Amino acid sequence: MSLSVAVTADTQRAVERFYAYEARLLDERQYQQWLALLSESISYIVPARVNAAVDNRQRGNESMLAVANELERADGEGCPLREESYIHLMLRVERAYKPNSWSENPPARTRRLVANIEVMEATEDSFTIWSHFHLHYARPGSRSCLYSGQRKDVIVIAADTDAGFKLAGREVILDYADIELPTVGLLF
């Protein structure tokens, strides 16, 4: 696995500013403003994760424990937990502001920390960014729980917007095989 690419301090700061803004919008339930950060061609994937069989031929090698062995991704033959486009995310945002979306009425309280923000690839107009998150979730009438995971994003430069970037792709790798969470339908 390679080190992140060397970018200028300004670029790193711009990217981190974007992620802090995004996290704040989501925790303050300003999903319509969040939607405006998305590219309309966004692909939003949450792979499923399994307890994989160890391949004996890989013993002694890091590949034996590769996280990728455990994932059912968009290009695989299993079934990811979510494979969404802009329309799906728009539906989720619309649903959030309907009083009869019962699982969010009253709404859950969320607080997320996004950290370890690494620029893994840079082109003229886009960046591949990996980050980690912890999200605390408290739903009325339910257990509180912690969502833990990694995000692999593609963001494109959008100089004409305040945020400076648009989110064009996101893969959310959750740290669970058995899902002991009320839903993984959140906006991560």
Next chain:
Amino acid sequence: MKSTQALVSDDASWVSRKCWSDPAVYQREKAAIFGRNWLFLGHESQISAPGDFVQAYMGETPIILARDEAGDITACVNSCSHRGLPVCRADHGNARRFVCPYHNWSYTVGGDLVTIPQEKALAQQPDKSLLGLKRVPRVESWQGMIFGCFDPDIMPLDAYLGDMRFYLDAFFDRFPGGVEFLGAPHRWLIDANWKLPVENQLGDVNHGPFLHSAIIPREAQDAIEALGYSVVTEPGHGATLRLMPEDAAFEEVAWGMEGMGGILGGEEVQRYLKEVQDEAAARIGPLRARMKGLTYGIYPNLSFLWSNTAFKVSHPRGPNRVEYWSWAVVPAGAPESVKRTLRTNYSSFFGPGGLLEQEDSEAWSQQYRGCAIDYADDRPLYYGLGLGEGGPHPDLPGTVSVTANEHYARGFFSRWRDDMARQEVGV
């Protein structure tokens, strides 16, 4: 615990809250329900080659479902004969042997004990043929669906499924090559009783426009009510479906067209769905070619959500906890790219990230809370909607009624009561 007879009224129009919340009721269910009925284990497409295995559950009992070296399907309890550890630690895979971590006894995927490393140093060798993994005594398949039963005297699977086969075939035989289960199931722990997801998928299309009104428009539900039927083939099994008019346009009749995959899938997917529909009448007859299923249930805990093409199993984990498994299913003969698109018919709306099921799982957990209120024990739940209504239909086997009739739920609870009573008197 009260006698289980008292938990469900004679006509099953009243169901005690204790059925949903009493730990003693749950303890009895383990033997009375999960010990004596056919339970779904998996689909043959998941274990197609010798050595393939998947983990499954029968109630709380962990099971290894495998295809052994001879190509036969086997089901064993995942617990070593030496000190009881699980010998299989992966969700699925292909193996020659399962090696128990503790002392490395090793077993074939079919559960036969092959080696005891310690025996070389000893004068007497144990009889390994007596020390294999515990076998599930009955394992049978129908249309690729594998079931197991702990009761060696259970009726054959075919007879158990009965007229549900007519409705299941309307789906399975629609596609040349049948269907395929995609990957590992999504596994989701919900703070709810196992019977509510079952009841929901057995016939409760009535909650659609209410619980799901943020997503399902009233007009969609009106169409379901106008063309819909609720069928109980026998108590505990059931199907809800639409019979589309004979002159309905192909887009309205074809399976998959109203799912996200069909809508967003583009020309390749649309063409595939049209091909399937064009041949449907030849494969399953004209009546079933215009049948569009909604929900199906096989007693006690298997569900099929036709409208979003998923099979689901509700594994009990105590009175207040369920491990809910679901698999996306797609036509086995479809091109890979089409399969990938069609699987989103399921994942967009159902499963742990589904837009609709987030409301269902919330309702299921809140129902447990309501049923655990001791003070309300004298107020059983009302199951009487449509009592006495419904009857035979010229084309559809079973007792057929409008979708608002809760006869499917009364059927489930009358069978459940009989199973529980059988255990009570020890027959």
